Amino acid sequence: MRSTLKTLLASTALLAVAAPAFAQDVALVIGNSDYANADDVTSREHDRLVDAYRAAGFDVTQGEDLTRTQLFSLLGGFMDEIDGAERIVVHLNGHTVTTDTESWFMPVDINGDSVVRIGLTAPTIDFFVSLVDEAEELGVVFVGSDEDGGFEGEGYEAGIGRLFAPRDTMVVTGSIADVSSLVRNTALEPGMTMREMGNDLPDDLNRFGFAPRDAVLAVERVEPAPLPAARPEPATVTPQPQPEVEENPAEAREQQLNLSRSERRQIQQNLVALGYNTRGVDGIFGPGSRSAIAAWQQSEDFTASGFLSRGQIDLLGVQADNARAEQEAAQAAEKAEREREDRAFWDATGASGEEAALRRYLDSFPNGVFAERARSELNAIEAENNRANANANVNAAWQRARNANTIEGYETFVANFPNSEFAATARAQIETLRASQETQQPDPAQDPQATEQALGLNSINRALVQIRLQSQGYPVGNISGSFDETTRQGLRQFQRDFGLNATGYVDQATVRQLITLAGN
Numbered sequence: 001m002r003s004t005l006k007t008l009l010a011s012t013a014l015l016a017v018a019a020p021a022f023a024q025d026v027a028l029v030i031g032n033s034d035y036a037n038a039d040d041v042t043s044r045e046h047d048r049l050v051d052a053y054r055a056a057g058f059d060v061t062q063g064e065d066l067t068r069t070q071l072f073s074l075l076g077g078f079m080d081e082i083d084g085a086e087r088i089v090v091h092l093n094g095h096t097v098t099t100d101t102e103s104w105f106m107p108v109d110i111n112g113d114s115v116v117r118i119g120l121t122a123p124t125i126d127f128f129v130s131l132v133d134e135a136e137e138l139g140v141v142f143v144g145s146d147e148d149g150g151f152e153g154e155g156y157e158a159g160i161g162r163l164f165a166p167r168d169t170m171v172v173t174g175s176i177a178d179v180s181s182l183v184r185n186t187a188l189e190p191g192m193t194m195r196e197m198g199n200d201l202p203d204d205l206n207r208f209g210f211a212p213r214d215a216v217l218a219v220e221r222v223e224p225a226p227l228p229a230a231r232p233e234p235a236t237v238t239p240q241p242q243p244e245v246e247e248n249p250a251e252a253r254e255q256q257l258n259l260s261r262s263e264r265r266q267i268q269q270n271l272v273a274l275g276y277n278t279r280g281v282d283g284i285f286g287p288g289s290r291s292a293i294a295a296w297q298q299s300e301d302f303t304a305s306g307f308l309s310r311g312q313i314d315l316l317g318v319q320a321d322n323a324r325a326e327q328e329a330a331q332a333a334e335k336a337e338r339e340r341e342d343r344a345f346w347d348a349t350g351a352s353g354e355e356a357a358l359r360r361y362l363d364s365f366p367n368g369v370f371a372e373r374a375r376s377e378l379n380a381i382e383a384e385n386n387r388a389n390a391n392a393n394v395n396a397a398w399q400r401a402r403n404a405n406t407i408e409g410y411e412t413f414v415a416n417f418p419n420s421e422f423a424a425t426a427r428a429q430i431e432t433l434r435a436s437q438e439t440q441q442p443d444p445a446q447d448p449q450a451t452e453q454a455l456g457l458n459s460i461n462r463a464l465v466q467i468r469l470q471s472q473g474y475p476v477g478n479i480s481g482s483f484d485e486t487t488r489q490g491l492r493q494f495q496r497d498f499g500l501n502a503t504g505y506v507d508q509a510t511v512r513q514l515i516t517l518a519g520n
Helices: 004-011 045-055 068-081 115-121 125-132 176-187 194-198 249-256 261-273 287-299 310-348 355-364 371-388 390-404 407-416 423-438 448-454 459-471 485-497 508-516
Strands: 025-031 059-064 087-093 096-098 103-105 138-144 169-174 206-208
Touching: 025 045, 025 068, 045 059, 045 087, 045 176, 059 068, 068 459, 087 125, 087 176, 103 125, 115 508, 125 138, 125 169, 125 459, 138 176, 169 176, 169 194, 176 194, 261 287, 261 310, 310 355, 355 371, 371 390, 390 407, 407 423, 407 485, 459 485, 459 508, 485 508
Parallel strands: 025 059, 025 087, 087 138, 138 169
Antiparallel strands: 096 103, 169 206
């Protein structure tokens, strides 16, 4: 491992900011390699990545070899920077672990002895994805990890499992070297669209989600030419005639059109519709756009000057409209064929009304013509199955409540079976136990609030608990990392539904159940 001194020096300089030159684009770059409880990660990519993002115009927040405290502190500062950002990038290098349905990025001081400890002390990859989803135009997460020599423990394994990327958000994962090379050599190339990059990834890299069609990570920028320094002309020197610069007729002709930025953007869109890569649709005719114009002109037997005339612009627009119409017709035909297959498959499976057949239909056509009907019929089947098992469930639940003999146990029973034959007895037991508690001094060891405080949850952990509760359909109010009464109510409902102590406070059993259900 690296020396403790180097880690200390790195931790004292967590933030490094480069002012954005054009638009507000922000990047979070974290490189963890010197781990206390796992093998070190060998990588020299951190400084090179920071320099690459800065050179591309990003306002960079960066940290290296971060402990849990340092990592969450850095995240708190970065969350203040992303408001209103057009492009947000998170780039993580270090060890990752997964339960297949949930994945975490590991701080350097974390102890991986249990998945519960990891769930309480490490940020999830999904959390970083939620950060970039705040971008006005484009959000991307790059994760480089080392699956050899990482953390090992019961209930999880090294690596990254299944991820969900929201609409217009992309996640790319792979080895540290491969992901870093992709970013420096391809993703940050001015004008490179993320859709084009994502569709042509090397075999060793994985992509989740899709970026907007024409979104780019690094835009082509036109820098103003520096003004020449004024020099006094000696009185004794006779000025020599300067050779005339030959004017480009095609360029002059285009300049006379006084094209607005929106008109230039429309020209770029038309070129893209015809299959030409302008390396961005931003209303700026850089090298990528000029090359695309020249290629189109050559295909039409025009002089490939890279500059347009009014007639060429009109022709380009007509061709693009025709291409779009053909594409829409092809999409409509494909939709009609898909619907025909949908109806045929329904007639062969779901129309029978059998549970297995309905599920097969939904597996093949989750958004199909008969999807809503299939789900409705499945709900009816499941309701019938639940009614058939109701008596057995009531008896088993009552036995559990009697064995526990706690207020929470009886309340859970009453909440689940309010009209059962045992409900009245359960309510009486609740009143008896409450009366008994009122005459006793409370035991601090049984105080649910003290139990939650002992977990040491920070605001990020609390936000993750709220996100997990909301994903399971429980009310949480605002996802802010602060537990208000709405969140407490959601916790109590969740705990009752899963046979836990319905205190409305987080404990080890509640966290374990949330992690278990994360993928469902």
